[in-house]
Amino acid sequence: MKRIEVVAAIICRNNKYFACQRGYGEFKDFWEFPGGKIEPGESREEALKREIREELDLSICLDSFLTTVEYDYPNFHLTMHCFLCSIDSQDPIIKEHENARWLLKEQLHSVQWLPADIKVVETLRGSV
Ligand SMILES: Nc1nc2c([nH]c(=O)n2[C@@H]2O[C@H](COP(=O)(O)OP(=O)(O)OP(=O)(O)O)[C@@H](O)[C@H]2O)c(=O)[nH]1
Numbered sequence: 701m702k703r704i705e706v707v708a709a710i711i712c713r714n715n716k717y718f719a720c721q722r723g724y725g726e727f728k729d730f731w732e733f734p735g736g737k738i739e740p741g742e743s744r745e746e747a748l749k750r751e752i753r754e755e756l757d758l759s760i761c762l763d764s765f766l767t768t769v770e771y772d773y774p775n776f777h778l779t780m781h782c783f784l785c786s787i788d789s790q791d792p793i794i795k796e797h798e799n800a801r802w803l804l805k806e807q808l809h810s811v812q813w814l815p816a817d818i819k820v821v822e823t824l825r826g827s828v
Pocket residue numbers: 704706707708725727731732733734735736737778780814815816817
């Protein structure tokens with residue numbers, strides 16, 4: 701099966717986490733953490749900083765590693781490395797998603813996450 705390796709940023713500010721809604725594709729309207737595929741030659745940190753710059757016009761600080769999720773989608777196997785990240789006073793500018801929200805930990809269940817993210821949300825709720 702095809703494998704893809706992705707990095708995702710769990711951006712936290714004022715006890716809220718930044719969730720983004722996909723605007724296209726098979727999982728249009730589902731929610732995810734911003735991020736994307738690691739390109740050849742990139743470190744995880746470089747890939748995540750690049751993706752967040754592209755998607756949200758934002759510079760992030762990777763504070764700590766949260767978890768790596770392995771998930772079998774019908775067409776590929778996903779390995780997703782998730783990092784807790786912070787930002788300064790800049791606000792994200794949504795460039796590629798159709799919507800985004802800051803969610804308190806207890807609000808994380810109020811949106812429909814991509815299937816692979818359900819475990820990440822559980823880890824986040826239990827860990828922070
Ligand atoms: N960024 C991100 N991707 C996730 C999450 N959960 C999850 O299953 N994925 C999957 O991991 C892949 C991420 O790659 P991407 O963001 O570059 O995806 P994409 O479909 O826009 O790729 P494309 O631009 O090459 O078409 C997608 O298949 C996406 O469905 C998540 O929380 N964040």
